[in-house]
Amino acid sequence: MLEVLEALLFLAFDYAPALVFASLGAVLSERAGVVNVGVEGMMRAGAFAAAVGALVVPTPLGVVLGMLAGACLGAVHAYLCIRWRSEQVVSGMAINLVALAAGTFLLEALFAPTGTPPIAQLERWSLPLLKEVPIVRAASGHSALTYLALALPLAFHLALWRTAFGLRVRAAGEKPAAAETLGVSVSGVRYACVVGAGLLAGLGGATLSTSTLDRFEHHMPAGLGFMAVAAMVFGRWTPLGAFAASAFFSLGNALRIGVASSAPAVLQVVPQGFLLALPYALTLLVLGLQRRRGAAPAALGVPYDPETR
């Protein structure tokens, strides 16, 4: 029994970081008022660039390259949405489709259609003390990114609610005109946040290709970017909420896998497909039952034009 629980936690610790990073990115962007459904594409760019980078440079540097690649797509999104006031969802979907196609194309052109050659994976840290304690030892044996994913939501929480920049971000997402009249550059804040979201989504992608696996695989991130957006909504646009939602999704996924191997009898009663659908159905249910929907920033999705009131 303990083993089963431990396996569950271990899997969740391995699977969650990518989701956590990407959903934090989504929170950042949307808090500043820019809808970001392009997370999926930014993650893909990050995963690809990190893996390709790690073929040449040390893997941690590859991760940085992945973040930069995500940031580049973030910058495209920001430019279209902020400078040109494009429809934000459309721009995001365009970024997804471009990243999907370009990723596949480059992968085929440079390597094989299914994936890059393996790279040196990020080092896994085994925590000396934890390692001995049952259950808790599931937290040992992950890459640094897992521990970063545990710390970052808190840092983001502080950043959004306890720093001057965070205040400006929230103001830009709630009432950009008010921020602008106080001398805050709404465009500047939004650029920073959307590019930052790209950076984080890129980190999420890089996590997939350098920590979760040891290569870029043609499916990556296989819908995880959309899950990240869902986690953000589920978590009501807060870093801690997004973290909790990511953890929920990861545990759900781990549970499904764990059930399949240790309790095959369950699958006779509840088909695998139902277990697969469960986290999504639950998410919909919770979103549908939420009473207020005041959680979304008031100016979310509205391009800001200083000359309209």
Place this chain on the structure above:
Amino acid sequence: MDGVSLEIAPGDRLALVGENGAGKSSLMNVLYGLYQPDRGTISADGRPVRLRSPKDAIALGIGMVHQHFMLVPSLTVAENVVLGREPTRRGLLDLDRACAEVEQTCRRFGFGLEVRTRIESLTVGSQQKVEIVKALHRGAKTLILDEPTAVLTPQESDELFKVARELSSAGHAVVLISHKLKEVLSFATRVAVMRRGKKVAEVPAEKTTPEELAALTVGSELSRETNGARGPKKPGAPVLELERATCRTADGRKALLEVTLSVREGEVVGIAGVDGNGQQELAELVTGLRPLEGGKLRLCAEEVRRLDPSLARRMGVAHVPEDRLLWAVVGPMSVEENISLGRQHLPPFSHGGLVDSRGRRQRACSLIRDFDIRPPDPQAALSRLSGGNQQKVVVSRELDCAPRLLVVVQPTRGLDVASVALVHRRLAKERERGCGVLLVSLDLDEVLALSDRIYVLYGGRVTGELERASFDERRIGRLMLGAEEATFA
């Protein structure tokens, strides 16, 4: 806005007056760096400057209290005030210091504000104070107040002016925009009058009177011909009756409080009031856009419990709303499509579920001719028409329905003189036809000129009802400002 020049010196107390839409706010927004001027220059301390954003203006010591709230509802008072120049400690926002600083500013200027409460839980009066504190907190040398007293109580206004006077004697310049001429004259040293984007006069305050200012503001364009042309009043059965009707605004505040009024056939009923006193909600209530929360609503003597726009239309209610781009037209659609809107399911606009494009075209062309809509192209996208012509499309469409009750809000806003006269004539014609007209306008002269009866709204309540015979501009003005509670006859 066109060729306006203005000079402000330290210690000045300048007032800016003019009709709704005269361009007062626009001018100040240019000064504050929010709008970019097409031509002309701004100079500070004798040097020409370029204000790319409010940041530049703030750096020059300009502070502005906007006509519409510029507050982030989900943040606290202190956060709103310090936004943009936040005190930090070791990289973190120092909220305690922020609160202390803001509290100090409040105390210095005599505003009692609880700085840790969220804006959304404050009354509008307190929100207005936060706006002023925001500007003062930045040590503005030049303070622009755009209709700051519109939502303040008289005592609060007095306090505000006391502070403003102190500031000006300490060398600050204050620019006040207001529609309340009395406070303008008591506060300002100079008064500039704007009309249709131009500055038409600038006079020292002590050398002018409210009457003179009013005349300058309105000009003499508003033709009173409709006065002469109107027939005697012969109202019939009531088409609209409200009995102790209550409703809320979109954000949940009470907008109308136990309003009782009626409109009869062949009668124009005007609603007078300062913007934001419930006129908007009244119009929406009657046209089914806003649910009734308490009281009764009767259309043509029939009590209606759940009015929706479609039922309202079927019962003969037509509506010329204030915000036409939001409520009345579909910008990307063509003029003819917009003309069919609301009656798209009826001949001549459609037959048996299919759009009758010939019938629609013919009807559109005839309305375009009647109302002189330009360009006279029924297929032009509505958004490409000028604002005035868009308004004409809406008015023509609504009058074309042969309504029993016509609800018109600001029907002539943005129209030129000829079109204003046209619309007024058509409203009078509707009245002759036996239609009841509910006219909401911020332009008191228009209300006075067209109405057979006037209700005055203040704070969501009817504060007065006057028959045409007893129209008294001054008394209405007092009622509009809540300075007098009418005794119902």
Place this chain on the structure above:
Amino acid sequence: MRERLIRGALPSVLSVAAALLLCFAAIAVVAASAKVALDAYLAMVWGGLGDLPRFLDGAGVAVLARPWGEAATKAGLLALTGLSVAVAFKAGLFNIGAQGQMILGAIAAAFLGAQLELPALVHPLLCISGAAVAGGLYGLLPAALKLRRGVHEVISTIMLNWIAVSLVENWLVVGPLRARASGDLSISGTDEIAATAQLPRLLGETSRLHAGFLVAVAAAVLLHLWLSRTRLGFETRAVGLAPEAARASGIPVHGRIYQAMALSGALAGMAGALLVLGTEHKFPATIGAPYGFDGIAIALIGQNHPLGVLATALLFGALRAGGTRMQLFGVHKSFPELIQGLALLFVAGRMVWDHLLALSKRKRPAEEAPRA
């Protein structure tokens, strides 16, 4: 009228052209030879539009008919999912759920096709209707969640896509509806549909061009007529462009949104039916290609105009069918998708196009003036 058509279509045409050019350059750079790129592009063109050179060499109609068939098959699917996205757009909703609705439609068609015994013409029609109903009902879910509970449709449709994949591909197709084969033989997907349910091939056995293509074309034309000529279509457009104005003029806004989403889901469901009844003749193990997501690109590049969507779908259907042949020149299989993605990105930057076009227009008279 003509001017409006040009103004509406020009940014899309320019976007596609720019994407094609950029990709041409990409191939030329990767292969270090413009010749390869040219050959590959020609192969794509002939593979999509029919191999004209070989036909002229006397190779028989098959070299024309087969590419047509493949292009039309893909175009039909893309057109229907594109229309699905477009009609939701018209009502102001961003339907990312075409994929899920298509899966529902496909499984319904596969089920009805295999289980019922009906005469030849009735059977496919019934299957398509069943698919439309399944997709339509699935499309109503996000509408209901949005209108009743305020759940944004982008989120709910993404979730519903996953749910559809999980329940259909990971349960029905591998569970209750799995195909039976004798012995230990493996076949994937569901039972094959009855021969009566198969959509008839239009050019005989040489080409896979089937009646489903006509269904897609008809859907585009009918949708165009519906939007432009009927009262409901007019009201739907008004709801999408200005919901408050629509409400104020007495249009039942919620009703129109439900209707549009049902229609949107039905169109996506029909795409699923086409795949099953036209070429696969069963629900395959997975609906591998993300036609639902492609539909977003097709709809946006086609400016959400039914005929624009049809034209875009035809173009990309041909590009994709022909794109396979590029592999013979060492060009990669994902190429058509790359062109499509880039074209969409350029369309998303439409404001930039408009700006540039306006600039060039403004410049021209200014340049000519001094000469005159």
Place this chain on the structure above:
Amino acid sequence: KKSEPAQEQPRPAEPKKHAVGLVTDVGGRGDHSFNDSALRGLELWAAGVAFEGSAYKPVTREEVRRSLAEDVARLEPPVEPLGVRPLVVQSKAQEDYEPNLQLLVDQGAALTVGVGFMLENAVEAVARRNPGSKFLLIDSPLLDAKGNPVKLPNVRTVVFREEEGSFLVGALAGLVSKKQVGFVGGMEIPLIKKFEAGFKAGVKSTAPKTAVLSSYTGTFDNVAAGKQIAQDMLAKGVDVIFHAAGSDGLGVIQAVKEARSSGKEVYGIGVDSDQHHLAPEAMLTSMIKRVDLAVYQAARDLVEGKLAATDVVLGLKEGGVGYALVRAEFPGKAEALAKIEELRRRIVAGEIDVPSNSAELEAFQAAP
């Protein structure tokens, strides 16, 4: 109106140089198992070329010989390049199989290989349409709409007795494992169930008390899914994992590699090709399925003009399945290998009937 594209020669090819087409399933090139095995048979062995970047480079006879496993190298006649011209098209989706096969026929392929049972319908349709061309279908006989086998005069089909090879690696796993062993399958289909049944029977025959955890990813091309399942098993104490999951298996091997580097004594067993190179320290062996040989032999038969439309079944006896060289070192390796060879001999001799589905597995009695 009827045309015979097979007879058209698109461009003046070298005389007598047969074109052999191959359509991969959606797994595609680079799966390090099934598709790559088929491609090796065609490209490297039959055509003597290697696919690099986006073009073919010729390789020497010597290099081809070096790529052969011991048992293949011993074969008579020897495996050496036949000078055929490979035409490879990868599929993006199920509905692409048929046009892709047809495209290759149109391009002049005298023989076209459909890799994987998923191409069964497409091969059947295209073969009917092009009676003048020959086809090879891997992993499935031709089936009619009701799922019963049918024959076509121009189609050779090859199926393998995967259960026999799986039995041997299962027996080895049972000998190596100290706790429990695991099986990770791809899609839950009879083909993969054959691997599972054989593997479980093998474990039962050498370690009747050892539990076998088994789980399916549901796909063949999702590396991450494979890894997660393997991680879960490893955390539950599994120390030998066998996979039959296409690309997903790369994830399984990845998980084993990671567990090993964190100090666990665990092994992976590869599938289809020798997957030793993917994780040299962590691979026990691989269950070999000679798709490469099947493709190569069909190409050779084509060149020699004796390609017959037969339904070929390849098991241990025919050398169609087996296991790769065991390079890992573990205590008692020599005895273990001797035991495995003994089992192999008995299967070939027909003394052991290896189960190929769960019902047969129930009935299977571990041989003494």
